[in-house]
Amino acid sequence: MAVRGRECSIANALAVIGERWSLLALREILLGERRFDRIARNTGASRDILAARLRTLVEAGVLEKRQYERHPPRYEYVPTEAGRAxxxxxxxxxxxxxxxxxxxxxxxxxxxxxxxxxxxxxxxxxxxxxxxxxxxxxxxxxxxx
Amino acid sequence: MAVRGRECSIANALAVIGERWSLLALREILLGERRFDRIARNTGASRDILAARLRTLVEAGVLEKRQYERHPPRYEYVPTEAGRAxxxxxxxxxxxxxxxxxxxxxxxxxxxxxxxxxxxxxxxxxxxxxxxxxxxxxxxxxxxx
DNA sequence: GTGCAAAGTTGGATTTCACAACCTACTGAG
DNA sequence: CTCAGTAGGTTGTGAAATCCAACTTTGCAC
Structure with missing residues:
Protein backbone atom coordinates (compact mmCIF):
# COMPACT_ATOMS: atom_id res chain seq x y z
CA MET A 1 0.00 0.00 0.00
CA ALA A 2 2.63 2.48 1.05
CA VAL A 3 4.29 3.82 -2.06
CA ARG A 4 7.71 4.00 -0.48
CA GLY A 5 9.58 2.72 2.48
CA ARG A 6 9.84 -0.72 3.95
CA GLU A 7 7.12 -3.24 3.27
CA CYS A 8 5.91 -3.76 6.80
CA SER A 9 2.78 -4.53 8.78
CA ILE A 10 3.60 -1.74 11.21
CA ALA A 11 3.31 0.75 8.37
CA ASN A 12 0.13 -0.98 7.18
CA ALA A 13 -1.36 -0.87 10.66
CA LEU A 14 -0.50 2.80 11.01
CA ALA A 15 -2.20 3.54 7.70
CA VAL A 16 -5.42 2.42 9.42
CA ILE A 17 -5.04 3.58 13.02
CA GLY A 18 -2.06 5.92 12.90
CA GLU A 19 -3.83 9.22 12.27
CA ARG A 20 -3.86 11.67 15.07
CA TRP A 21 -7.33 11.09 16.54
CA SER A 22 -8.00 7.51 15.48
CA LEU A 23 -6.54 5.77 18.51
CA LEU A 24 -8.14 8.24 20.91
CA ALA A 25 -11.52 7.59 19.31
CA LEU A 26 -10.89 3.87 19.66
CA ARG A 27 -9.91 4.36 23.29
CA GLU A 28 -13.29 5.94 23.98
CA ILE A 29 -15.12 3.21 22.12
CA LEU A 30 -13.26 0.49 24.01
CA LEU A 31 -14.05 2.40 27.22
CA GLY A 32 -17.69 1.91 26.29
CA GLU A 33 -18.63 5.14 24.56
CA ARG A 34 -20.68 4.60 21.43
CA ARG A 35 -21.90 8.00 20.31
CA PHE A 36 -20.45 10.69 18.16
CA ASP A 37 -21.03 13.60 20.53
CA ARG A 38 -19.47 11.86 23.51
CA ILE A 39 -16.47 10.62 21.54
CA ALA A 40 -15.95 14.15 20.24
CA ARG A 41 -16.13 15.69 23.70
CA ASN A 42 -13.97 13.07 25.40
CA THR A 43 -11.20 13.09 22.83
CA GLY A 44 -11.19 16.83 22.06
CA ALA A 45 -11.17 16.13 18.32
CA SER A 46 -12.99 18.55 16.05
CA ARG A 47 -16.20 17.11 14.70
CA ASP A 48 -15.31 17.17 11.02
CA ILE A 49 -12.02 15.34 11.55
CA LEU A 50 -13.65 12.87 13.90
CA ALA A 51 -16.34 12.13 11.31
CA ALA A 52 -13.63 11.48 8.72
CA ARG A 53 -11.65 9.21 11.07
CA LEU A 54 -14.67 7.19 12.08
CA ARG A 55 -15.55 6.73 8.42
CA THR A 56 -12.01 5.47 7.72
CA LEU A 57 -12.18 3.07 10.65
CA VAL A 58 -15.53 1.73 9.49
CA GLU A 59 -14.20 1.25 5.96
CA ALA A 60 -11.16 -0.55 7.35
CA GLY A 61 -13.38 -2.94 9.30
CA VAL A 62 -12.28 -1.78 12.75
CA LEU A 63 -15.63 -0.30 13.70
CA GLU A 64 -19.19 -0.96 12.71
CA LYS A 65 -21.72 1.83 12.33
CA ARG A 66 -25.06 0.73 13.63
CA GLN A 67 -28.39 2.52 13.49
CA TYR A 68 -30.03 2.45 16.90
CA GLU A 69 -32.94 4.74 16.11
CA ARG A 70 -34.88 5.24 12.94
CA HIS A 71 -36.71 8.54 13.44
CA PRO A 72 -34.60 10.58 13.57
CA PRO A 73 -31.78 8.39 12.26
CA ARG A 74 -29.14 7.92 14.93
CA TYR A 75 -26.00 5.83 14.77
CA GLU A 76 -23.55 4.31 17.18
CA TYR A 77 -20.08 2.91 16.65
CA VAL A 78 -19.22 -0.53 17.94
CA PRO A 79 -15.86 -2.29 17.65
CA THR A 80 -15.50 -5.31 15.39
CA GLU A 81 -13.21 -8.20 16.24
CA ALA A 82 -10.35 -6.24 14.66
CA GLY A 83 -11.24 -3.27 16.85
CA ARG A 84 -11.36 -5.34 20.02
CA ALA A 85 -7.99 -6.83 19.08
CA MET B 1 -0.52 18.73 28.68
CA ALA B 2 -3.42 18.27 26.30
CA VAL B 3 -5.66 21.31 26.50
CA ARG B 4 -8.82 19.32 26.02
CA GLY B 5 -10.08 15.82 26.10
CA ARG B 6 -9.61 13.10 28.65
CA GLU B 7 -6.60 13.15 30.91
CA CYS B 8 -4.98 9.94 29.81
CA SER B 9 -1.60 8.35 29.36
CA ILE B 10 -2.59 7.12 25.91
CA ALA B 11 -2.99 10.73 24.81
CA ASN B 12 0.28 11.63 26.53
CA ALA B 13 2.09 8.76 24.83
CA LEU B 14 0.67 9.75 21.46
CA ALA B 15 1.88 13.33 21.98
CA VAL B 16 5.39 11.84 21.93
CA ILE B 17 5.20 8.97 19.45
CA GLY B 18 1.87 9.55 17.70
CA GLU B 19 3.06 11.69 14.80
CA ARG B 20 2.98 10.10 11.41
CA TRP B 21 6.64 9.08 10.99
CA SER B 22 7.75 8.74 14.60
CA LEU B 23 6.90 5.07 15.06
CA LEU B 24 8.33 4.13 11.68
CA ALA B 25 11.59 5.87 12.57
CA LEU B 26 11.61 3.99 15.86
CA ARG B 27 10.95 0.75 14.02
CA GLU B 28 14.10 1.29 11.96
CA ILE B 29 16.13 2.20 15.02
CA LEU B 30 14.94 -0.89 16.87
CA LEU B 31 15.76 -2.91 13.73
CA GLY B 32 19.30 -1.65 14.19
CA GLU B 33 19.52 1.34 11.90
CA ARG B 34 21.27 4.30 13.48
CA ARG B 35 21.82 6.86 10.76
CA PHE B 36 19.71 9.62 9.34
CA ASP B 37 20.07 8.72 5.69
CA ARG B 38 19.16 5.09 6.19
CA ILE B 39 16.20 5.89 8.40
CA ALA B 40 15.00 8.37 5.79
CA ARG B 41 15.30 5.87 2.97
CA ASN B 42 13.80 2.93 4.85
CA THR B 43 10.78 4.80 6.17
CA GLY B 44 10.11 6.95 3.11
CA ALA B 45 9.78 10.08 5.29
CA SER B 46 10.91 13.38 3.83
CA ARG B 47 14.15 14.60 5.35
CA ASP B 48 12.83 17.78 6.92
CA ILE B 49 9.96 16.03 8.68
CA LEU B 50 12.24 13.21 9.78
CA ALA B 51 14.71 15.70 11.24
CA ALA B 52 11.86 17.35 13.18
CA ARG B 53 10.55 14.01 14.46
CA LEU B 54 13.96 12.79 15.58
CA ARG B 55 14.47 16.09 17.41
CA THR B 56 11.14 15.63 19.21
CA LEU B 57 12.02 12.07 20.15
CA VAL B 58 15.41 13.14 21.50
CA GLU B 59 13.79 15.93 23.54
CA ALA B 60 11.24 13.48 24.89
CA GLY B 61 14.03 11.13 26.02
CA VAL B 62 13.12 8.29 23.67
CA LEU B 63 16.29 8.56 21.59
CA GLU B 64 19.78 9.76 22.24
CA LYS B 65 21.76 11.63 19.60
CA ARG B 66 25.36 10.58 19.76
CA GLN B 67 28.30 11.98 17.88
CA TYR B 68 30.36 9.17 16.41
CA GLU B 69 32.73 11.25 14.32
CA ARG B 70 34.17 14.66 14.97
CA HIS B 71 35.48 15.81 11.57
CA PRO B 72 33.10 16.11 9.91
CA PRO B 73 30.53 15.94 12.71
CA ARG B 74 28.35 12.87 12.31
CA TYR B 75 25.58 11.67 14.55
CA GLU B 76 23.73 8.48 15.22
CA TYR B 77 20.46 7.87 17.01
CA VAL B 78 20.31 5.21 19.70
CA PRO B 79 17.26 4.22 21.74
CA THR B 80 17.16 5.02 25.45
CA GLU B 81 15.47 2.73 27.94
CA ALA B 82 12.17 4.48 27.12
CA GLY B 83 12.81 3.80 23.45
CA ARG B 84 13.60 0.13 23.98
CA ALA B 85 10.43 -0.14 26.08
C1' DG C 1 -43.32 27.87 18.23
C1' DT C 2 -39.26 27.75 21.25
C1' DG C 3 -35.71 25.20 23.05
C1' DC C 4 -32.97 21.03 23.04
C1' DA C 5 -30.45 16.90 21.37
C1' DA C 6 -27.90 13.89 18.08
C1' DA C 7 -25.04 13.45 14.21
C1' DG C 8 -23.01 15.30 11.38
C1' DT C 9 -21.63 19.14 7.14
C1' DT C 10 -19.83 23.59 5.48
C1' DG C 11 -16.72 27.70 5.00
C1' DG C 12 -12.62 30.03 6.00
C1' DA C 13 -8.26 30.78 8.38
C1' DT C 14 -4.27 28.49 10.06
C1' DT C 15 -0.86 24.87 10.29
C1' DT C 16 1.48 21.13 8.71
C1' DC C 17 3.42 18.38 5.14
C1' DA C 18 5.83 16.90 0.95
C1' DC C 19 9.24 17.61 -2.46
C1' DA C 20 13.20 19.25 -4.46
C1' DA C 21 17.14 21.99 -4.04
C1' DC C 22 20.77 23.64 -1.45
C1' DC C 23 24.60 23.79 2.15
C1' DT C 24 28.71 22.31 4.85
C1' DA C 25 32.38 19.35 5.73
C1' DC C 26 34.89 15.87 4.67
C1' DT C 27 36.92 11.39 1.70
C1' DG C 28 38.57 8.94 -2.17
C1' DA C 29 39.44 8.50 -7.35
C1' DG C 30 41.77 10.07 -11.21
C1' DC D 1 43.76 19.77 -8.24
C1' DT D 2 39.12 18.73 -9.52
C1' DC D 3 35.14 15.98 -9.39
C1' DA D 4 31.96 12.80 -7.48
C1' DG D 5 30.10 10.88 -3.35
C1' DT D 6 28.53 10.63 1.56
C1' DA D 7 26.41 12.27 5.89
C1' DG D 8 23.28 15.19 8.14
C1' DG D 9 20.76 18.20 7.80
C1' DT D 10 18.13 23.39 6.35
C1' DT D 11 15.37 26.34 3.23
C1' DG D 12 11.65 27.70 0.03
C1' DT D 13 7.44 26.84 -2.20
C1' DG D 14 2.99 24.95 -3.03
C1' DA D 15 -0.41 21.41 -1.77
C1' DA D 16 -2.98 19.22 1.73
C1' DA D 17 -4.80 18.60 6.28
C1' DT D 18 -6.51 20.64 10.49
C1' DC D 19 -9.00 23.61 13.64
C1' DC D 20 -12.97 26.28 14.87
C1' DA D 21 -17.38 28.12 14.76
C1' DA D 22 -21.65 28.10 12.70
C1' DC D 23 -25.20 25.79 10.34
C1' DT D 24 -28.43 21.79 9.02
C1' DT D 25 -31.78 18.13 9.68
C1' DT D 26 -35.13 15.40 12.22
C1' DG D 27 -37.66 14.74 15.92
C1' DC D 28 -39.26 15.44 21.04
C1' DA D 29 -40.77 18.20 25.21
C1' DC D 30 -42.80 22.03 26.90
Whole structure:
Protein backbone atom coordinates (compact mmCIF):
# COMPACT_ATOMS: atom_id res chain seq x y z
CA MET A 1 0.00 0.00 0.00
CA ALA A 2 2.63 2.48 1.05
CA VAL A 3 4.29 3.82 -2.06
CA ARG A 4 7.71 4.00 -0.48
CA GLY A 5 9.58 2.72 2.48
CA ARG A 6 9.84 -0.72 3.95
CA GLU A 7 7.12 -3.24 3.27
CA CYS A 8 5.91 -3.76 6.80
CA SER A 9 2.78 -4.53 8.78
CA ILE A 10 3.60 -1.74 11.21
CA ALA A 11 3.31 0.75 8.37
CA ASN A 12 0.13 -0.98 7.18
CA ALA A 13 -1.36 -0.87 10.66
CA LEU A 14 -0.50 2.80 11.01
CA ALA A 15 -2.20 3.54 7.70
CA VAL A 16 -5.42 2.42 9.42
CA ILE A 17 -5.04 3.58 13.02
CA GLY A 18 -2.06 5.92 12.90
CA GLU A 19 -3.83 9.22 12.27
CA ARG A 20 -3.86 11.67 15.07
CA TRP A 21 -7.33 11.09 16.54
CA SER A 22 -8.00 7.51 15.48
CA LEU A 23 -6.54 5.77 18.51
CA LEU A 24 -8.14 8.24 20.91
CA ALA A 25 -11.52 7.59 19.31
CA LEU A 26 -10.89 3.87 19.66
CA ARG A 27 -9.91 4.36 23.29
CA GLU A 28 -13.29 5.94 23.98
CA ILE A 29 -15.12 3.21 22.12
CA LEU A 30 -13.26 0.49 24.01
CA LEU A 31 -14.05 2.40 27.22
CA GLY A 32 -17.69 1.91 26.29
CA GLU A 33 -18.63 5.14 24.56
CA ARG A 34 -20.68 4.60 21.43
CA ARG A 35 -21.90 8.00 20.31
CA PHE A 36 -20.45 10.69 18.16
CA ASP A 37 -21.03 13.60 20.53
CA ARG A 38 -19.47 11.86 23.51
CA ILE A 39 -16.47 10.62 21.54
CA ALA A 40 -15.95 14.15 20.24
CA ARG A 41 -16.13 15.69 23.70
CA ASN A 42 -13.97 13.07 25.40
CA THR A 43 -11.20 13.09 22.83
CA GLY A 44 -11.19 16.83 22.06
CA ALA A 45 -11.17 16.13 18.32
CA SER A 46 -12.99 18.55 16.05
CA ARG A 47 -16.20 17.11 14.70
CA ASP A 48 -15.31 17.17 11.02
CA ILE A 49 -12.02 15.34 11.55
CA LEU A 50 -13.65 12.87 13.90
CA ALA A 51 -16.34 12.13 11.31
CA ALA A 52 -13.63 11.48 8.72
CA ARG A 53 -11.65 9.21 11.07
CA LEU A 54 -14.67 7.19 12.08
CA ARG A 55 -15.55 6.73 8.42
CA THR A 56 -12.01 5.47 7.72
CA LEU A 57 -12.18 3.07 10.65
CA VAL A 58 -15.53 1.73 9.49
CA GLU A 59 -14.20 1.25 5.96
CA ALA A 60 -11.16 -0.55 7.35
CA GLY A 61 -13.38 -2.94 9.30
CA VAL A 62 -12.28 -1.78 12.75
CA LEU A 63 -15.63 -0.30 13.70
CA GLU A 64 -19.19 -0.96 12.71
CA LYS A 65 -21.72 1.83 12.33
CA ARG A 66 -25.06 0.73 13.63
CA GLN A 67 -28.39 2.52 13.49
CA TYR A 68 -30.03 2.45 16.90
CA GLU A 69 -32.94 4.74 16.11
CA ARG A 70 -34.88 5.24 12.94
CA HIS A 71 -36.71 8.54 13.44
CA PRO A 72 -34.60 10.58 13.57
CA PRO A 73 -31.78 8.39 12.26
CA ARG A 74 -29.14 7.92 14.93
CA TYR A 75 -26.00 5.83 14.77
CA GLU A 76 -23.55 4.31 17.18
CA TYR A 77 -20.08 2.91 16.65
CA VAL A 78 -19.22 -0.53 17.94
CA PRO A 79 -15.86 -2.29 17.65
CA THR A 80 -15.50 -5.31 15.39
CA GLU A 81 -13.21 -8.20 16.24
CA ALA A 82 -10.35 -6.24 14.66
CA GLY A 83 -11.24 -3.27 16.85
CA ARG A 84 -11.36 -5.34 20.02
CA ALA A 85 -7.99 -6.83 19.08
CA UNK A 86 -6.50 -3.37 19.55
CA UNK A 87 -7.02 -3.59 23.31
CA UNK A 88 -3.49 -4.91 23.98
CA UNK A 89 -1.97 -2.13 21.91
CA UNK A 90 -3.88 0.56 23.77
CA UNK A 91 -3.03 -0.97 27.15
CA UNK A 92 0.66 -1.17 26.26
CA UNK A 93 0.55 2.40 25.04
CA UNK A 94 -1.10 3.52 28.26
CA UNK A 95 1.45 1.62 30.33
CA UNK A 96 4.31 3.21 28.40
CA UNK A 97 2.77 6.65 28.83
CA UNK A 98 2.31 6.04 32.55
CA UNK A 99 5.96 5.11 32.89
CA UNK A 100 7.73 7.55 30.64
CA UNK A 101 5.47 10.50 29.89
CA UNK A 102 2.75 11.20 32.46
CA UNK A 103 3.85 13.02 35.59
CA UNK A 104 2.27 11.75 38.76
CA UNK A 105 0.00 8.73 39.17
CA UNK A 106 -1.71 7.03 36.22
CA UNK A 107 -4.89 8.92 35.34
CA UNK A 108 -6.66 5.74 34.32
CA UNK A 109 -6.47 2.32 35.95
CA UNK A 110 -7.85 -0.91 34.55
CA UNK A 111 -8.65 -4.08 36.38
CA UNK A 112 -8.19 -7.60 35.09
CA UNK A 113 -10.71 -10.33 35.74
CA UNK A 114 -8.23 -11.90 38.18
CA UNK A 115 -8.84 -8.97 40.51
CA UNK A 116 -5.50 -7.21 40.21
CA UNK A 117 -4.87 -3.78 38.75
CA UNK A 118 -3.94 -4.45 35.17
CA UNK A 119 -0.34 -4.07 34.12
CA UNK A 120 0.17 -5.48 30.65
CA UNK A 121 3.16 -7.62 29.86
CA UNK A 122 3.98 -8.80 26.39
CA UNK A 123 5.29 -12.34 26.20
CA UNK A 124 6.26 -14.81 23.52
CA UNK A 125 3.15 -16.83 22.69
CA UNK A 126 5.30 -19.97 22.34
CA UNK A 127 7.38 -20.00 25.53
CA UNK A 128 5.59 -17.40 27.66
CA UNK A 129 8.78 -15.50 28.45
CA UNK A 130 8.72 -11.70 28.35
CA UNK A 131 9.60 -9.98 25.12
CA UNK A 132 12.38 -7.45 25.48
CA UNK A 133 14.59 -5.87 22.89
CA UNK A 134 17.59 -8.11 23.56
CA UNK A 135 15.52 -11.30 23.48
CA UNK A 136 14.23 -10.66 20.00
CA UNK A 137 15.77 -10.33 16.58
CA UNK A 138 14.40 -9.92 13.10
CA UNK A 139 14.91 -13.00 10.94
CA UNK A 140 13.24 -11.83 7.79
CA UNK A 141 12.71 -8.18 7.05
CA UNK A 142 10.40 -6.63 4.52
CA UNK A 143 12.16 -5.07 1.53
CA UNK A 144 12.43 -1.33 1.06
CA UNK A 145 10.78 0.10 -2.05
CA MET B 1 -0.52 18.73 28.68
CA ALA B 2 -3.42 18.27 26.30
CA VAL B 3 -5.66 21.31 26.50
CA ARG B 4 -8.82 19.32 26.02
CA GLY B 5 -10.08 15.82 26.10
CA ARG B 6 -9.61 13.10 28.65
CA GLU B 7 -6.60 13.15 30.91
CA CYS B 8 -4.98 9.94 29.81
CA SER B 9 -1.60 8.35 29.36
CA ILE B 10 -2.59 7.12 25.91
CA ALA B 11 -2.99 10.73 24.81
CA ASN B 12 0.28 11.63 26.53
CA ALA B 13 2.09 8.76 24.83
CA LEU B 14 0.67 9.75 21.46
CA ALA B 15 1.88 13.33 21.98
CA VAL B 16 5.39 11.84 21.93
CA ILE B 17 5.20 8.97 19.45
CA GLY B 18 1.87 9.55 17.70
CA GLU B 19 3.06 11.69 14.80
CA ARG B 20 2.98 10.10 11.41
CA TRP B 21 6.64 9.08 10.99
CA SER B 22 7.75 8.74 14.60
CA LEU B 23 6.90 5.07 15.06
CA LEU B 24 8.33 4.13 11.68
CA ALA B 25 11.59 5.87 12.57
CA LEU B 26 11.61 3.99 15.86
CA ARG B 27 10.95 0.75 14.02
CA GLU B 28 14.10 1.29 11.96
CA ILE B 29 16.13 2.20 15.02
CA LEU B 30 14.94 -0.89 16.87
CA LEU B 31 15.76 -2.91 13.73
CA GLY B 32 19.30 -1.65 14.19
CA GLU B 33 19.52 1.34 11.90
CA ARG B 34 21.27 4.30 13.48
CA ARG B 35 21.82 6.86 10.76
CA PHE B 36 19.71 9.62 9.34
CA ASP B 37 20.07 8.72 5.69
CA ARG B 38 19.16 5.09 6.19
CA ILE B 39 16.20 5.89 8.40
CA ALA B 40 15.00 8.37 5.79
CA ARG B 41 15.30 5.87 2.97
CA ASN B 42 13.80 2.93 4.85
CA THR B 43 10.78 4.80 6.17
CA GLY B 44 10.11 6.95 3.11
CA ALA B 45 9.78 10.08 5.29
CA SER B 46 10.91 13.38 3.83
CA ARG B 47 14.15 14.60 5.35
CA ASP B 48 12.83 17.78 6.92
CA ILE B 49 9.96 16.03 8.68
CA LEU B 50 12.24 13.21 9.78
CA ALA B 51 14.71 15.70 11.24
CA ALA B 52 11.86 17.35 13.18
CA ARG B 53 10.55 14.01 14.46
CA LEU B 54 13.96 12.79 15.58
CA ARG B 55 14.47 16.09 17.41
CA THR B 56 11.14 15.63 19.21
CA LEU B 57 12.02 12.07 20.15
CA VAL B 58 15.41 13.14 21.50
CA GLU B 59 13.79 15.93 23.54
CA ALA B 60 11.24 13.48 24.89
CA GLY B 61 14.03 11.13 26.02
CA VAL B 62 13.12 8.29 23.67
CA LEU B 63 16.29 8.56 21.59
CA GLU B 64 19.78 9.76 22.24
CA LYS B 65 21.76 11.63 19.60
CA ARG B 66 25.36 10.58 19.76
CA GLN B 67 28.30 11.98 17.88
CA TYR B 68 30.36 9.17 16.41
CA GLU B 69 32.73 11.25 14.32
CA ARG B 70 34.17 14.66 14.97
CA HIS B 71 35.48 15.81 11.57
CA PRO B 72 33.10 16.11 9.91
CA PRO B 73 30.53 15.94 12.71
CA ARG B 74 28.35 12.87 12.31
CA TYR B 75 25.58 11.67 14.55
CA GLU B 76 23.73 8.48 15.22
CA TYR B 77 20.46 7.87 17.01
CA VAL B 78 20.31 5.21 19.70
CA PRO B 79 17.26 4.22 21.74
CA THR B 80 17.16 5.02 25.45
CA GLU B 81 15.47 2.73 27.94
CA ALA B 82 12.17 4.48 27.12
CA GLY B 83 12.81 3.80 23.45
CA ARG B 84 13.60 0.13 23.98
CA ALA B 85 10.43 -0.14 26.08
CA UNK B 86 8.46 0.55 22.90
CA UNK B 87 9.40 -2.87 21.50
CA UNK B 88 6.22 -4.57 22.79
CA UNK B 89 4.06 -1.83 21.28
CA UNK B 90 5.70 -2.17 17.87
CA UNK B 91 5.47 -5.95 17.97
CA UNK B 92 1.80 -5.83 18.90
CA UNK B 93 1.19 -3.29 16.16
CA UNK B 94 2.98 -5.51 13.65
CA UNK B 95 1.01 -8.54 14.77
CA UNK B 96 -2.28 -6.63 14.44
CA UNK B 97 -1.26 -5.41 10.99
CA UNK B 98 -0.33 -8.97 9.95
CA UNK B 99 -3.73 -10.23 11.04
CA UNK B 100 -6.10 -7.51 9.97
CA UNK B 101 -4.44 -5.32 7.36
CA UNK B 102 -1.62 -6.92 5.38
CA UNK B 103 -2.66 -9.21 2.55
CA UNK B 104 -0.56 -12.33 2.23
CA UNK B 105 2.19 -13.52 4.54
CA UNK B 106 3.83 -11.24 7.13
CA UNK B 107 6.57 -9.18 5.44
CA UNK B 108 8.72 -9.23 8.56
CA UNK B 109 9.26 -12.09 10.99
CA UNK B 110 10.99 -11.86 14.36
CA UNK B 111 12.46 -14.65 16.38
CA UNK B 112 12.43 -14.95 20.14
CA UNK B 113 15.43 -16.21 22.07
CA UNK B 114 13.49 -19.44 22.75
CA UNK B 115 13.86 -20.29 19.06
CA UNK B 116 10.28 -19.86 17.93
CA UNK B 117 8.94 -17.26 15.52
CA UNK B 118 7.78 -14.45 17.70
CA UNK B 119 4.07 -13.93 18.15
CA UNK B 120 3.43 -11.43 20.91
CA UNK B 121 0.75 -12.03 23.50
CA UNK B 122 -0.21 -9.47 26.07
CA UNK B 123 -0.97 -10.92 29.49
CA UNK B 124 -1.79 -9.61 32.94
CA UNK B 125 1.50 -9.18 34.79
CA UNK B 126 -0.16 -10.44 37.98
CA UNK B 127 -1.84 -13.67 36.90
CA UNK B 128 -0.31 -14.28 33.49
CA UNK B 129 -3.65 -14.76 31.78
CA UNK B 130 -4.22 -13.15 28.38
CA UNK B 131 -5.67 -9.69 28.23
CA UNK B 132 -8.77 -9.45 26.10
CA UNK B 133 -11.49 -6.86 25.98
CA UNK B 134 -13.99 -8.84 28.05
CA UNK B 135 -11.46 -9.70 30.73
CA UNK B 136 -10.64 -6.08 31.45
CA UNK B 137 -12.57 -3.10 32.75
CA UNK B 138 -11.65 0.44 33.67
CA UNK B 139 -11.89 1.09 37.40
CA UNK B 140 -10.76 4.67 37.48
CA UNK B 141 -10.92 6.86 34.42
CA UNK B 142 -9.15 10.13 33.83
CA UNK B 143 -11.43 13.18 33.83
CA UNK B 144 -12.35 15.05 30.67
CA UNK B 145 -11.29 18.69 30.49
C1' DG C 1 -43.32 27.87 18.23
C1' DT C 2 -39.26 27.75 21.25
C1' DG C 3 -35.71 25.20 23.05
C1' DC C 4 -32.97 21.03 23.04
C1' DA C 5 -30.45 16.90 21.37
C1' DA C 6 -27.90 13.89 18.08
C1' DA C 7 -25.04 13.45 14.21
C1' DG C 8 -23.01 15.30 11.38
C1' DT C 9 -21.63 19.14 7.14
C1' DT C 10 -19.83 23.59 5.48
C1' DG C 11 -16.72 27.70 5.00
C1' DG C 12 -12.62 30.03 6.00
C1' DA C 13 -8.26 30.78 8.38
C1' DT C 14 -4.27 28.49 10.06
C1' DT C 15 -0.86 24.87 10.29
C1' DT C 16 1.48 21.13 8.71
C1' DC C 17 3.42 18.38 5.14
C1' DA C 18 5.83 16.90 0.95
C1' DC C 19 9.24 17.61 -2.46
C1' DA C 20 13.20 19.25 -4.46
C1' DA C 21 17.14 21.99 -4.04
C1' DC C 22 20.77 23.64 -1.45
C1' DC C 23 24.60 23.79 2.15
C1' DT C 24 28.71 22.31 4.85
C1' DA C 25 32.38 19.35 5.73
C1' DC C 26 34.89 15.87 4.67
C1' DT C 27 36.92 11.39 1.70
C1' DG C 28 38.57 8.94 -2.17
C1' DA C 29 39.44 8.50 -7.35
C1' DG C 30 41.77 10.07 -11.21
C1' DC D 1 43.76 19.77 -8.24
C1' DT D 2 39.12 18.73 -9.52
C1' DC D 3 35.14 15.98 -9.39
C1' DA D 4 31.96 12.80 -7.48
C1' DG D 5 30.10 10.88 -3.35
C1' DT D 6 28.53 10.63 1.56
C1' DA D 7 26.41 12.27 5.89
C1' DG D 8 23.28 15.19 8.14
C1' DG D 9 20.76 18.20 7.80
C1' DT D 10 18.13 23.39 6.35
C1' DT D 11 15.37 26.34 3.23
C1' DG D 12 11.65 27.70 0.03
C1' DT D 13 7.44 26.84 -2.20
C1' DG D 14 2.99 24.95 -3.03
C1' DA D 15 -0.41 21.41 -1.77
C1' DA D 16 -2.98 19.22 1.73
C1' DA D 17 -4.80 18.60 6.28
C1' DT D 18 -6.51 20.64 10.49
C1' DC D 19 -9.00 23.61 13.64
C1' DC D 20 -12.97 26.28 14.87
C1' DA D 21 -17.38 28.12 14.76
C1' DA D 22 -21.65 28.10 12.70
C1' DC D 23 -25.20 25.79 10.34
C1' DT D 24 -28.43 21.79 9.02
C1' DT D 25 -31.78 18.13 9.68
C1' DT D 26 -35.13 15.40 12.22
C1' DG D 27 -37.66 14.74 15.92
C1' DC D 28 -39.26 15.44 21.04
C1' DA D 29 -40.77 18.20 25.21
C1' DC D 30 -42.80 22.03 26.90
Missing amino acids: LTPILLNLMDWGDRYVTDGPPPTVWRHSCGADLHPRTVCAHCGEPVTEDETSPVRIGPVH | LTPILLNLMDWGDRYVTDGPPPTVWRHSCGADLHPRTVCAHCGEPVTEDETSPVRIGPVH
